[in-house]
Amino acid sequence: xxxxxxxxxxxxxxxxxxxxxxxxxxxxxxxxxxxxxxxxxxxxxxxxxxxxxxxxxxxxxxxxxxxxxxxxxxxxxxxxxxxxxxxxxxxxxxxxxxxxxxxxxxxxxxxxxxxxxxxxxxxxxxxxxxxxxxxxxxxxxxxxxxxxxxxxxxxxxxxxxxxxxxxxxxxxxxxxxxxxxxxxxxxxxxxxxxxxxxxxxxxxxxxxxxxxxxxxxxxxxxxxxxxxxxxxxxxxxxxxxxxxxxxxxxxxxxxxxxxxxxxxxxxxxxxxxxxxxxxxxxxxxxxxxxxxxxxxxxxxxxxx
Numbered sequence: 350x351x352x353x354x355x356x357x358x359x360x361x362x363x364x365x366x367x368x369x370x371x372x373x374x375x376x377x378x379x380x381x382x383x384x385x386x387x388x389x390x391x392x393x394x395x396x397x398x399x400x401x402x403x404x405x406x407x408x409x410x411x412x413x414x415x416x417x418x419x420x421x422x423x424x425x426x427x428x429x430x431x432x433x434x435x436x437x438x439x440x441x442x443x444x445x446x447x448x449x450x451x452x453x454x455x456x457x458x459x460x461x462x463x464x465x466x467x468x469x470x471x472x473x474x475x476x477x478x479x480x481x482x483x484x485x486x487x488x489x490x491x492x493x494x495x496x497x498x499x500x501x502x503x504x505x506x507x508x509x510x511x512x513x514x515x516x517x518x519x520x521x522x523x524x525x526x527x528x529x530x531x532x533x534x535x536x537x538x539x540x541x542x543x544x545x546x547x548x549x550x551x552x553x554x555x556x557x558x559x560x561x562x563x564x565x566x567x568x569x570x571x572x573x574x575x576x577x578x579x580x581x582x583x584x585x586x587x588x589x590x591x592x593x594x595x596x597x598x599x600x601x602x603x604x605x606x607x608x609x610x611x612x613x614x615x616x617x618x619x620x621x622x623x624x625x626x627x628x629x630x631x632x633x634x635x636x637x638x639x640x641x642x643x644x645x646x647x648x649x650x651x652x653x
Contacts, residue, residue, distance in 0.1 A: 350401045350402065350403060350476050350477050350478060351392075351395055351400055351401065351402045351403075351477065351478070351479045351480075351481060351604050351605075351608055352402075352403050352405060352473055352474060352476075352477035352479070352480045352481070352507070353388040353389070353391045353392040353395070353402060353403070353404045353405070353406075353480075353481045353483065354388050354405055354406055354470070354480065354481065354482045354483065354498065355386035355387060355388030355389050355404065355405075355406035355407075355483060355484055356406050356407050356458075356466075356484065356485075356486055356487060356490055356494065357386060357406075357407075357437070357455045357484050357485045357486060357487045358384070358385065358386035358388075358389055358406045358407065358408055358413070358416050358429070358436055358437075359385040359386050359412075359416075359436065359437045359438060359439045359453075360382060360383075360384065360385065360412040360415050360416055360419075360436060360437070360438045360439070361382065361383040361384070361385035361438075361439050361441070361632075362380065362381070362382055362438055362439070362440045362441070363379075363380070363381040363382075363383075363440075363441045363443055363632075364377045364379075364380055364440065364441070364442050364443065365377065365378045365379040365380075365381075365443045365444075366378060366442060366443070366444060367444070367445070368444055369442055369444055369447070369449055381632075382415065382419065383419060383632060383634070384415075384416045384417075384419040384420045384423070384425075385416075385439055385634070386406065386416075386483075386484055387483035387484035387512060387596070387597050387600075388404060388406060388481060388482070388483035388484060389404055389406075389416075389420070389425075389634065390483075390594050390597035390598075390601075390634030391481050391483055391597050391600050391601045391604065391634075392404040392420075392425050393423065393425055393634040393635065394597065394598050394601035394602075394623070394627070394634060394635075394636055395601045395604060395605060396423070396424065396425050397635075397636055397638065398601065398605050398638075400604075400605055400608065402425070402426065403426045403427065403428055403473065403477075404420060404425055404426065404427045404428070404429070405427065405428045405429060405430070405469065405470065405473055406429050406430070407429065407430055407432050407436075407456070407458060407462070407466060407487065407490075408429040408430070408431060408432070408436050409431060409432035409433055409434045409435055409436050409456050410433075410434065410435030410436060410456075411435065412435055412436040412437070412438055413429070413431065413432070413435070413436040416429070416436060417429055428469065428473055430462070430465055430466045430469050432456060432458055432459070432462045433459070433462070434456030434457050434458070435456055436455075436456055437452070437454060437455050437456060437487075438453050439451070439452050439453065440452075440453075448591075454488070455485065455486075455487030455488060456487050456488070457487070457488045457489045458487050458488065458489035458490050459489060460489075462489075463489065463490055463491070463494075467497070467501075470498060470501060471505075474501060474502050474505040474507050475505050477502070477505070477507045478507060478508065478608050479507060479508050479509070479510065479604050479607050479608045480498070480499075480507050480508070480509050480510070481509075481510045481512070481600060481601075481604050482495050482498055482499070482509065482510065482511050482512070482513065482521065482526075483512045483513065483597070483600065484512070484513060485513065485514070485517070486513075486517050492516045492517055492520055493517075493520040494517065494520075495511060495513060495517050495518075495520060495521030495524070496520045496521055496523055496524040499511065499521055499524035499525075499526050500524050503524075508527040508528075508607055509526040509527050509528070510526065510527065510528045510529075510530065510600060510603060510604050510607065511526040511528070511529045511530070511559070512529070512530045512531075512596065512597075512600050514531075514534075514535045514538070515538065518531065518535060518539070519539070522539075522557060522558045522559060523558060525558050525559060525560065526559050526560070527560045527561065527607070528559060528560065528561045528562070528563065528603060528607065529557060529559040529561075529562055529563075530562075530563045530564070530565065530596070530599060530600050530603065531557075531562070531564050531565075532564070532565045532566070532567075532596060533550075533564065533565070533566050533567070536550060536553060536554070536564050539553075539557065540553040540556065546566065546569060547564070547566050547569055547570065547571075547572040547581050547583075550564055550566075550572055554572060554574040554579075555574055557574075560575075560576065561573070561574065561575040561576070561613075562574045562575075563599070563603060563617070563620065565595075565596055565599055565624070567592065568584075568587035568588075569583060570582050570583025570584065570621055571583070571599065571617060571620055571621055571624075572653075573613065573616075573617045575613045577612070577613045578613065578652060578653075579652070579653040580613070580614060580650050580651060580653060581650070581651045581653060582617040582618060582620070582621040582648055582649070582650050582651075583621060583648070583649055584621060584622075584625055584644065584647055584648060584649070585647060585649065588625040588628045588629055588644075589628075589629075590628040590629045590630070591628060591630070591631070591632075592628050594627045594628075594630065594632070594634050594635070595624040595625070595627045595628050596624070597627070597634060598623045598624050598626065598627035598634075598636055599620045599621075599623065599624040599627075601623065602616065602619040602620040602622075602623040602624070603616055603620050605619065606619055606620075614650055617650060618645060618648045618650060619645065621644075621648045622641050622642075622644040622645035622647075622648055623636060623641050625641075625644045626638075626640045626641035626644055
């Protein structure tokens, strides 16, 4: 089983309007709700790939209840821990050719709620082969939360994938996860210099405290450093669409490859193709598997 952790889950709300005019009143043509947060998106893609997955994290209030009910409706098993504060919403005002995002702050988590989550995680991780830790931390959760969870997963003989940023990422790296997936901006923050292209980042990824690193560079593809070798994977042409869920689809592909023990060139090829398929999908956390299979045939891998 793959266990995904989303400590700052969200209710994604999309308002579709013909055009956004600041300072005016708008009639919304369509409202869509979706369970959101990076780990939730990962779980959704893993479910589409046919993997056994359980999504856990923190969820509170009416928004938290809605997140859980939406996951149940999609057939994604969940084991979220309830908290008193209201889970956040991420609101997107979507026009035909543009989108404006409004991100609420995360809910404040009490020390007792965090202890309750750690206890639930300890139970869940015993049945997991892979644990995916994704996204930001809400207020009240310690900044070293991912370090603590990675160490607990290792004690339970589960492998770990970390996808976060800033201090939570730094603390998580200190526990040496099995795989870390920074993007170019996050990688630059870790090493203290801009790394806009994969070729410039080869030395940097070797310095990170993780057993394997897959760094994403948007349309330029993915750079992987593993014990079996290093590769640059990319498509010949950029894919048009919404890149919001591409990183989560990439993480799902890597977790899928990890639990099935696929060779690293295959894992990276899958990650490039699934990321691109997510860009072409209308909403984050969804992929068209036929699109993914078609894109997979176009992926180029260069050994470094």
